[in-house]
Amino acid sequence: MSNFWHWWIVLLTTACLVLVTWVLFSTRKAQRKEMTEETTGHAYDGIEEYDNPLPHWWFIMFIATLVFTVGYLILYPGMGKWEGVLGWTQVGELERDQQKHERKYAPEFARYAATPIEELIKNPKALKMGERVFINNCALCHGMDAGGNFGFPNLADNDWLYGGTPDAIKATIAHGRQGQMPAWGAVIGDKGVKQVASYVRELSSIDTGASEADLVTGKKIFNTTCAVCHNADGTGNFALGAPNLTNNVWLYGSSQAQVEYTIRQGRNGVMPPWDNILGDEKVHLVTAYVYSLTHKAE
Numbered sequence: 001m002s003n004f005w006h007w008w009i010v011l012l013t014t015a016c017l018v019l020v021t022w023v024l025f026s027t028r029k030a031q032r033k034e035m036t037e038e039t040t041g042h043a044y045d046g047i048e049e050y051d052n053p054l055p056h057w058w059f060i061m062f063i064a065t066l067v068f069t070v071g072y073l074i075l076y077p078g079m080g081k082w083e084g085v086l087g088w089t090q091v092g093e094l095e096r097d098q099q100k101h102e103r104k105y106a107p108e109f110a111r112y113a114a115t116p117i118e119e120l121i122k123n124p125k126a127l128k129m130g131e132r133v134f135i136n137n138c139a140l141c142h143g144m145d146a147g148g149n150f151g152f153p154n155l156a157d158n159d160w161l162y163g164g165t166p167d168a169i170k171a172t173i174a175h176g177r178q179g180q181m182p183a184w185g186a187v188i189g190d191k192g193v194k195q196v197a198s199y200v201r202e203l204s205s206i207d208t209g210a211s212e213a214d215l216v217t218g219k220k221i222f223n224t225t226c227a228v229c230h231n232a233d234g235t236g237n238f239a240l241g242a243p244n245l246t247n248n249v250w251l252y253g254s255s256q257a258q259v260e261y262t263i264r265q266g267r268n269g270v271m272p273p274w275d276n277i278l279g280d281e282k283v284h285l286v287t288a289y290v291y292s293l294t295h296k297a298e
Contacts, residue, residue: 006080013079017069024062028054109281112288117166120288121295130289133282137274146293151252151269158294159249163238170287174280176273179241183266188221190264196221197259203234204248208256241269 031053039048076084083089112126120126135144141152148154153161161179162172185193198210199218210218223232229242236244243251251269252262275283 001081009080010082013073017066021066024059024066028059106281109285113281113284117170117284117288117291118295120284121292126285127289127292130285130287130292133278133286134289137278138286146290151267153251154249155290156293157249159244159247160238161236161241161243161251164291164294166287166291168238169290170283172271173286173290174273174275174283177241177269177271179267179269179271181262181267183264184225185264188225188263192217192221193260193264194256196226196263197256200226200234200245200263201254201256201259203246204250204254206248206254 032051033053035052036050038051040051042049073079073082074084075086076088078084112120112123112129115123115126134142134146138146142148142155143152146155153159158164160168162168162177184196188196195210195214195218197218198208199215199222201208202210202215208215222230222234227234229240230236230245231242234245236242243249248254250258252258252267274286278286
């Protein structure tokens with residue numbers, strides 16, 4: 001905060017307090033000392049107001065409010081850059097709450113972190129904690145039910161880009177992923193894009209209505225440009241995050257236009273790393289929760 005705004009706040013706040021105090025006491029001084037039957041002369045829907053002084057207890061409440069205000073501004077931040085006698089800050093309050101939380105739950109998190117994922121999915125309490133961490137941090141992209149969104153994988157269908165083992169899921173959450181589908185439009189041309197899109201959709205048993213000649217050509221182009229990542233049979237590659245194109249699970253849509261767009265323009269998917277944000281213990285819990293969505297405890 002600059003010095004200008006510091007003094008602006010200090011002077012404005014002080015002026016307001018002085019003005020309110022002056023109005024309170026000057027009004028009090030001008031009021032009657034005793035109760036009366038006289039009215040103020042104002043009438044509202046036939047209702048008249050007695051010209052009586054402000055009740056003493058009400059006046060004392062105003063005074064108490066002003067005293068509290070002054071005391072607060074001395075003890076806590078509120079006057080520009082003044083930090084207050086107590087040195088309180090919202091950052092410090094947050095850090096204290098976080099430390100208190102860590103002291104309370106650290107032993108429990110550590111116990112869960114030492115438990116293998118395959119065993120942890122049998123613990124309802126651990127899964128509930130993992131679900132809460134997921135909802136607070138992951139649901140924005142993957143949905144509250146982990147069912148995914150356009151461009152964000154469904155985590156409950158057992159179709160995985162980088163593998164569905166506990167280790168693979170944990171590595172994805174902890175370190176993130178960056179998938180890239182290059183744009184092929186300029187390489188294979190618009191007709192080639194249409195032919196490959198039809199062939200790829202046929203791999204998932206979608207009736208495209210394409211001619212046999214186009215499907216044969218599409219397969220040839222696929223084998224020379226796409227198979228290096230997606231494999232010759234289109235089943236994908238965990239090491240590269242290349243999706244399986246044969247199971248009718250589509251990250252960016254399965255229509256002819258959507259598949260053509262993906263081939264023509266390419267796609268870029270980024271999964272941010274969460275290890276520095278959540279810590280290993282919470283990453284372990286989220287891993288257990290995600291793994292449990294497709295592997296029910298026996």
